[in-house]
Amino acid sequence: MALDGVTLYYLVRELAPQLIGTRVDKIHQPEKEEVHLLLRGQGSSYRLLLNASATAARFHITTVNKKNPVTPPMFCMILRKHLEGAKIIAVEQEGLERLITFVFQNYNERGDLATYHLHLEIMGKHSNLILVERVNIIDGLKRYSHALSRYREVLPGRPYLTPPSQGKLEPTSDEDTWRAALYGEDNREDESENLSSKLTGILLKRLAGVSPELARELVLQAGLVEDTRLEQCGDIDLSRLFQSYRRLACPQPESPIEPCLYYMTKQASAFTFLPFQQYQSLSRESFASLNACISRFYDLKSSGNTLEAKRGSLKKVVQEHQAHLSKKLNIYEETLAEARSSLAYQKWGELLTANLYRIQPGASETTVEDYYEANLPQLTIPLDPQLTPNENAQRYYRLYNKAKATLNKTEPLKESALAELRYLESLLVSLEQAASLPELEEIHTELAEQGYVAAKSGPGQRNKKSGKLPDPVPRSYYSSTERQILVGRNNKQNEWLTLKKAKPTDLWLHVKEIPGSHVIVPLADGEEFPDDATLEEAAALAIYFSQARGSSQVPVDYTHVKNIKKPKEGKPGMVIYDKNWTLYLTPKTEVVERLLESGE
Incomplete structure (x- = not known):
């Protein structure tokens, strides 16, 4: 989920008291489109992250210290020149637009006290971070001329122009004004088009600070289905929709929030400032602050991106x-x-x-x-x-x-x-x-x-x-009878687990002639085999952690570790055996899920 104008309002409301009055101690640019301001003041220190990338533009306080390049980028050097030692005197949002301005005071080269504005524009692929003194641009993280934008240039010395207004309705408590905006009564052609349009699209087009996720939530919390069209709404439907709008999209200084982070299959999926009905099927984690929630979301997303990049x-x-x-x-x-x-x-x-x-x-x-x-x-x-x-x-x-x-x-x-x-x-x-x-x-x-x-x-x-x-740390699970089952994570772990960790009398399992993990069931002295449930569940794990995942009637070989040998000059994890039993199994989804949940 991207930061919408409403969420930004609450984030500014939360962070402004912490940031105002602090001074810029250091400035780093660890990534091409990300700047970190190290702030000190009020007996505390903060790392303020400002990101202007196309997919993750944002700002928040972070504790992650990223590695910096050997040579600082040019924009980082310019920020250091003008903002190191500067004091933050204001953090502002332009209405409910995704434009956040950090106002600094610092002494310039002439020794005069000057005011600098650092504008963070969160606009998808057009996101930018622009440093301005008075009305002129000192520099931007991304420069572009009229060849790329007819409306304005982002170049040193050019006057700074805010992104063009989209003419959306600012937060209002007047239902008649809200309905007029919804119907597009200022444009008769627009009004006729609106009637056959989906409510979610109209809300997104007409109301300031609303994202696609928030528009969908407004409709759902009004008791309507996501595909509802404006012409299908009666007076009561619109009244309920206005109430959900007042509750969710009209932020006030005293409006309470309950930041939530939602997970889908253990991956962070979305964050919200209040519990959202559209995510009720996902697992939810609550946070004491919106900053902590947002920071956690992007940390997990960054880790996931790094993980996938490394994997790729x-x-x-x-x-x-x-x-x-x-x-x-x-x-x-x-x-x-x-x-x-x-x-x-x-x-x-x-x-x-x-x-x-x-x-x-x-x-x-x-x-x-x-x-x-x-x-x-x-x-x-x-x-x-x-x-x-x-x-x-x-x-x-x-x-x-x-x-x-x-x-x-x-x-x-x-x-x-x-x-x-x-x-x-x-x-x-x-x-x-x-x-x-x-x-x-x-x-x-x-x-x-x-x-x-x-x-x-x-x-x-x-x-x-x-x-x-x-020592390696293999996966560890417990069967329905509380027997431990160990599973190697990779070839080196497989070899260590089978040939070094396991006892000769332990039971070893592996999917027959298919790449996969070694599975070990530790056995007590004098015990030849585990109970049937543990044997089947260990075989289910062997199938799950193999190339045969999702297949049916998969043959799983099992034998005692003493029968396992590593072939001469064999690759890591490669073993041979000549005495074994074979179990054919189609793992049950609920059994595998329970086993995975038992993992340490």
Whole structure:
């Protein structure tokens, strides 16, 4: 959800008392379209984040300290020149527009006390951060001329013009004025068009500070359905709609708020200043302040974006190696097919040797009896007229020996490539199912150790006392009978879990011949198998954390850890076993969900 004008009103109302009177201590620009102002005053310090990106334009106080570039960007240097040491004297919003102005006082180069305005314009892809002294622009985070905007230029020295007004109705408590705006009575053509338009679209078009989400909420809280059209509304419907408008879209200094953050499948989905009916099916978290709510939302969103970017870059590396291996396999297959077809040359050489006396010098072919076949069929063998019959036989022996050598050399290469492809498939499964940056970092380390990517410089996160890397932390779940089930998060964890963590008598599970996680059920001394419920639920987890997720009647192999071995020169997580049992299972959704909820 983007910051709409109403939400910004409440955010300004909340933060202005904290920010006014503070002084700018430092200024950083950690990202291309994001500036951090480090403020001190009133016995407190704050990090004010100002973002002018197309998808996440906003402002709020944050505790996240991002890494800064070695060389500060030009706009950052300009802000430092004019605003370092400056005092914030006002934080203002233009009506319910998404235009926030921070007013500073500071001494200029001449030693005079000057007033500076830092305008944060939250306008989607046109969002910007512009520093102004008096009426002229000092500079903007994004510069553009009349070639991009006929209305105004954002260039040093040009006069600052606020974004053009959209002519929307400012908050009003007069229902007649509100209805007139809703019907577009100032424009008769507009009025006729409005009648057949959806209420949500009309509210968005006519009322200041309203976003698509808020417009939808106004309609729902009025007891109407989202697709309701204006012509379908009676007088009572409009009265209820006005009341929901007064309650949600007419912010007042004393209006109470209850900031909420909504989650969909553990991912932050939206934030609101009051509980919204449209999100009632989602899990909700309440916050004491709107700033904390908004900050948490964008922190989670940023983490999610970073997670997906990291996942995407690692997947690209793996997929590129897969494509390269696939090309090599095609070459191996063609080479092997050609070599196999050349194995017949041994028989040709032996048939020629047995019939040398019958072959005429200079002949281009000869027909002999194929005594390798029961019915002695006639076989015509091509000859090189430039060679003697014996030389032709020796040539076929050489071609056979070459084909045999090619087979002996290429078969291991093909098997190695197939094994590496299976390993890369397992990496892709781990990447798809990684839920955090540390998990992706473990996979990155594994890729570096296998030579697929460059290793990161600097030591890993070793224990300060022992100097050793900490033990991996596999996923841990509990069955319906309270038995622990351990699941590896990636290949290295799979290997550690099976070959180092687990006892020889513990039970090991893995989906048959499909990339996936190793699953361990710890067993007590003298216990051969867990109860049936735990066995089935461990198998369900093995399926869920594999490439077979969502499939039915999936074969899951299980055996004791003592039967598991790592093949010589095998890749991480690759194991072999020759004694096992197989369970065919279609996991039930409710069982898997309960298991996942039991995770630590």
